[in-house]
Amino acid sequence: GKSILGLEYLSEDEMNLVLDTAKEMKNIINRDIKKVPALRGKSIINLFYEPSTRTRTSFELAGKYLGADVVNITASTSSIVKGESLRDTLLTVEAMGVDAIVMRHKAEGAAEYADKVVSPAIINAGDGAHAHPSQGLLNMFTIKEHKNKIKGLKVAILGDILHSRVARSDIWGLRKMGAEVHIAGPKTLLPRFIENEKGIFVHDRIEDAVENADVINVLRIQLERQKTGLFPSPREYARIFGLNKERLSRAKDDVLVLHPGPMNRGLEISPDVAYCNHSAIQEQVQNGVAIRMALLTLVLMGGKSLEIND
Ligand code: CP
Numbered sequence: 001g002k003s004i005l006g007l008e009y010l011s012e013d014e015m016n017l018v019l020d021t022a023k024e025m026k027n028i029i030n031r032d033i034k035k036v037p038a039l040r041g042k043s044i045i046n047l048f049y050e051p052s053t054r055t056r057t058s059f060e061l062a063g064k065y066l067g068a069d070v071v072n073i074t075a076s077t078s079s080i081v082k083g084e085s086l087r088d089t090l091l092t093v094e095a096m097g098v099d100a101i102v103m104r105h106k107a108e109g110a111a112e113y114a115d116k117v118v119s120p121a122i123i124n125a126g127d128g129a130h131a132h133p134s135q136g137l138l139n140m141f142t143i144k145e146h147k148n149k150i151k152g153l154k155v156a157i158l159g160d161i162l163h164s165r166v167a168r169s170d171i172w173g174l175r176k177m178g179a180e181v182h183i184a185g186p187k188t189l190l191p192r193f194i195e196n197e198k199g200i201f202v203h204d205r206i207e208d209a210v211e212n213a214d215v216i217n218v219l220r221i222q223l224e225r226q227k228t229g230l231f232p233s234p235r236e237y238a239r240i241f242g243l244n245k246e247r248l249s250r251a252k253d254d255v256l257v258l259h260p261g262p263m264n265r266g267l268e269i270s271p272d273v274a275y276c277n278h279s280a281i282q283e284q285v286q287n288g289v290a291i292r293m294a295l296l297t298l299v300l301m302g303g304k305s306l307e308i309n310d
Contacts, residue, residue, distance in 0.1 A: 006131035007172040021294035039068035052068040094118040105167040136169030136243035138291040151178035156209040159219035184209035213251040
């Protein structure tokens with residue numbers, strides 16, 4: 001089947017097809033015709049080994065709006081607790097005859113592994129620090145809605161780059177679309193392998209990354225993945241690296257502020273910036289449903305040119 005494992009595997013044309021399809025889906029949602037029978041008879045399993053509010057719920061709503069049957073498996077209430085392996089869990093789900101598995105797992109490469117083990121389409125809903133392709137796509141969709149383009153924009157990505165699958169999917173997607181990506185955060189949270197190359201610029205100071213930016217994506221500090229606690233301390237982090245009104249004022253007048261959620265308000269982003277008129281954080285959540293409707297349709301029904309990991 002066709003799986004969505006990461007934006008590194010999608011071409012610019014394929015990403016544009018997803019964004020265009022999502023636009024149609026958003027029109028359907030906005031016209032309040034939420035039930036479209038496009039995926040009637042298809043079944044989708046949400047298999048989540050890590051917590052989620054937005055991604056799991058929006059994949060579930062997306063599938064249901066399109067008429068599919070959607071079932072959720074949450075690790076903590078499943079036989080995973082009894083020690084069933086990932087491989088055996090996947091084979092069990094496959095035996096029930098599902099068409100797609102939307103999967104979140106703490107290990108990088110878990111979705112690619114699943115794609116090799118079972119035949120239903122796999123949609124990666126986050127694998128460790130590797131990729132979160134539907135989040136990358138909804139970020140690009142939100143940028144395009146506001147700026148009418150992606151090419152040539154200066155996009156700043158701030159914070160915990162090291163642990164962020166959102167940052168990686170953003171970088172893959174935005175670079176292919178021709179945006180200039182500036183990343184910044186404390187050295188402890190920047191991956192060592194990232195260099196100033198191919199339109200990616202690395203900064204130690206938030207101020208330098210946000211200078212004249214069209215878009216600022218503030219990442220969540222992933223407290224659960226800090227091996228030796230957050231360094232610098234939360235108070236220092238907010239003071240030196242947090243996005244506040246003063247730092248925001250260095251960006252373009254019409255700067256768009258994104259955050260994938262959930263937010264640590266007062267840590268990586270100040271409350272006044274989170275809810276200022278530049279912020280599209282709630283719109284991102286809304287757009288996430290349309291993006292996931294598009295992905296499920298293209299994966300399960302095929303698209304004119306969508307040949308992803310076929
Ligand atoms: N942005 C995101 O992935 O949020 P959830 O963890 O709530 O799904």
